[in-house]
Amino acid sequence: MAGASMTLVPGQFELEAELQRLTPAERGPAARFLAEHPPRAGAPLAVVIPAYNEEPTVAGVVAEIPAQAAGLQTEVIVVVDGARDETAERARLAGAFVCDVPVNRGQGAALRLGYWLARARGARVIATIDADGQYDPRELERVVEPILAAEADFVSGSRRLGNELTTDRMRHLGVIVFGALFSLMVGSRVTDPACGLRAMRAELTAAVTLQQPQYQASELMISAALNGFRLAEVPTTMRDRSAHATGTKKEGNLRYGVRFARAAFRTWMRDRRAGRRRLRPEKIHSS
Ligand SMILES: Nc1nc2c(ncn2[C@@H]2O[C@H](COP(=O)(O)OP(=O)(O)O)[C@@H](O)[C@H]2O)c(=O)[nH]1
Ligand SMILES: [Mg+2]
Numbered sequence: 509m510a511g512a513s514m515t516l517v518p519g520q521f522e523l524e525a526e527l528q529r530l531t532p533a534e535r536g537p538a539a540r541f542l543a544e545h546p547p548r549a550g551a552p553l554a555v556v557i558p559a560y561n562e563e564p565t566v567a568g569v570v571a572e573i574p575a576q577a578a579g580l581q582t583e584v585i586v587v588v589d590g591a592r593d594e595t596a597e598r599a600r601l602a603g604a605f606v607c608d609v610p611v612n613r614g615q616g617a618a619l620r621l622g623y624w625l626a627r628a629r630g631a632r633v634i635a636t637i638d639a640d641g642q643y644d645p646r647e648l649e650r651v652v653e654p655i656l657a658a659e660a661d662f663v664s665g666s667r668r669l670g671n672e673l674t675t676d677r678m679r680h681l682g683v684i685v686f687g688a689l690f691s692l693m694v695g696s697r698v699t700d701p702a703c704g705l706r707a708m709r710a711e712l713t714a715a716v717t718l719q720q721p722q723y724q725a726s727e728l729m730i731s732a733a734l735n736g737f738r739l740a741e742v743p744t745t746m747r748d749r750s751a752h753a754t755g756t757k758k759e760g761n762l763r764y765g766v767r768f769a770r771a772a773f774r775t776w777m778r779d780r781r782a783g784r785r786r787l788r789p790e791k792i793h794s795s
Pocket of ligand 2: 638640642749
């Protein structure tokens with residue numbers, strides 16, 4: 509069998525090599541996840557949810573993810589890290605596949621691991637949604653559709669094109685200002701640079717550089733655009749964080765804005781000369 513192991517079958521998952529891409533703290537939980545949910549056996553659409561101390565809301569979000577979205581079968585991957593409550597157990601009971609990392613590393617690190625797990629499972633499209641109930645899982649379909657139609661490689665929801673049911677005026681202003689800044693950076697119109705409801709072709713998540721532990725939204729969107737992936741926005745709804753939600757560790761708006769901007773500028777500086785490599789817009793079939 510030595511000969512067989514030397515030939516790399518296309519699409520085969522080389523577990524040991526892939527695990528080396530992860531941080532040491534992630535390897536054990538990721539290997540356990542794949543022992544329970546084997547590589548290359550997942551649904552074509554993986555919905556990745558980062559969750560930190562979201563015990564009151566996570567099960568409701570997981571339960572509302574439709575079994576199919578835009579004709580693709582879904583599976584839900586919740587990445588918990590260092591939560592001090594029952595987030596992981598609640599998500600599991602609600603039917604999600606859960607990866608529970610013992611140390612807290614931030615939302616960006618959790619999403620990066622979620623993308624890795626989704627690719628390991630063989631997902632063709634990866635979507636994300638938050639665990640705090642701010643987005644409507646029924647709108648997942650909207651972000652997935654333009655990808656299946658080969659119109660875009662990365663689709664973000666937009667509260668400004670859709671409904672902004674939030675009361676935070678500073679955040680509202682921030683979204684407008686950063687939207688304008690992002691539009692300049694990526695060379696196309698961005699109205700909502702910080703939407704947690706998004707979908708992308710799975711290979712995009714491996715092709716862009718993701719280093720931000722916390723402020724990942726700006727890095728992902730800017731890096732995707734500067735690497736030649738096609739962005740699109742669709743109208744979605746953003747609600748206020750549920751009164752029951754416990755997990756937010758967001759600092760004040762000013763600090764958040766400064767850090768968000770810093771992540772955006774760093775990514776732009778890093779990737780602005782990236783090759784204009786364009787993915788062939790093949791259609792992703794739902795069969
Ligand atoms: N695993 C993990 N998830 C996180 C972490 N920080 C935030 N999240 C999750 O990321 C999502 C968005 O976080 P939130 O604080 O609501 O950000 P906001 O909506 O942009 O203000 C929620 O589902 C959080 O539970 C973290 O350190 N680890
Ligand atoms: Mg939130």
